[in-house]
Amino acid sequence: MTDVTHVLESTGARAEVAPEAAVHRPSFQIVPVRGLPIVAVVLACLVVAIATNRLWAIDFFHVVSGGIWTALDLFLGFVIGPILGRLSIPARIEFTTRFMPKMVLIMPTLVTCTLAAGWQLARHEGYLTSSYSHHGWIVASFIVVAVMAIIALGLLEPANIAVLFELKKPEPDGEIIGRLMRRFIMTAGITGAMQVATLVIMTRIATT
Numbered sequence: 001m002t003d004v005t006h007v008l009e010s011t012g013a014r015a016e017v018a019p020e021a022a023v024h025r026p027s028f029q030i031v032p033v034r035g036l037p038i039v040a041v042v043l044a045c046l047v048v049a050i051a052t053n054r055l056w057a058i059d060f061f062h063v064v065s066g067g068i069w070t071a072l073d074l075f076l077g078f079v080i081g082p083i084l085g086r087l088s089i090p091a092r093i094e095f096t097t098r099f100m101p102k103m104v105l106i107m108p109t110l111v112t113c114t115l116a117a118g119w120q121l122a123r124h125e126g127y128l129t130s131s132y133s134h135h136g137w138i139v140a141s142f143i144v145v146a147v148m149a150i151i152a153l154g155l156l157e158p159a160n161i162a163v164l165f166e167l168k169k170p171e172p173d174g175e176i177i178g179r180l181m182r183r184f185i186m187t188a189g190i191t192g193a194m195q196v197a198t199l200v201i202m203t204r205i206a207t208t
Contacts (some may be wrong), residue, residue, distance in 0.1 A: 028097040030164045035105045046113050050120050058117050058124065065113035070195035072110070077189020084185070096181070097167060103160050111149050118145070134205045141201045148191045148198075156187040 049057035084092060122128050127138045163180045166172045 026094060026097050028101055028164070028167075030101060030161065030168065031104055032101045035102065039105050039109050042109055042113065046116060050116065053120075053124065055121075055124055058121050061113050061117035062121050065110050065117065066195075066198070069107075069110040069114055070192065070199065072106070073188045073192030073195055075192075077185060077192045081185035081189065084181070093167070096163060100160050100164055100184075104157070104164070107152055107157055107160075111152050115145065115149060134208070137201050137205050141198055141205075144194055144197050144201070148194050151187050151191050151194075156184055156191070159184040159187070 045057075046061055049061055084095065087095065122138060126132060127135070129135070132138065159180045163177055163184065166177050166180070
């Protein structure tokens with residue numbers, strides 16, 4: 001999508017053809033309304049699990065949400081990113097308008113479930129006390145996860161939403177979209193790499 005303006009300039013058509021006429025943009029919702037009930041059900045189940053303090057349910061939310069978050073970040077950063085860069089402009093826009101709105105709901109939900117269930121699990125198991133033998137590893141995991149959450153909610157999610165708002169404009173700026181998409185893919189890759197660090201910490205705690 002960074003090539004939208006350059007393509008039009010190179011063909012001498014920028015003054016005659018508007019970007020939206022040259023590249024078809026499918027209609028889409030920035031926030032997919034149909035997904036909101038699913039998110040509501042997931043968060044409601046998380047609240048019930050924490051309120052009832054059921055260890056298996058809390059552990060389920062933490063492991064499943066964390067696993068999906070890790071896999072999604074790695075997939076975005078190291079698989080989708082390189083592929084997206086090689087797609088044609090229409091294909092990139094088609095993919096973005098279909099995929100990015102879903103991420104508006106998926107990413108905050110995964111982060112919320114992972115952090116809330118993880119904290120409750122640590123409290124339930126007594127990992128928060130300084131007397132715990134692996135307290136240092138727990139603190140390290142909190143730091144890594146906190147940084148990942150800040151990146152995901154403070155950089156990745158705003159970039160995602162900004163791309164969608166830009167695509168909604170009558171004349172979207174290809175350069176802005178390209179810059180935001182690079183930020184989105186890069187931050188996803190960074191958090192994916194950091195997720196590997198949390199896996200190392202968790203397996204270390206579980207096996208020693």
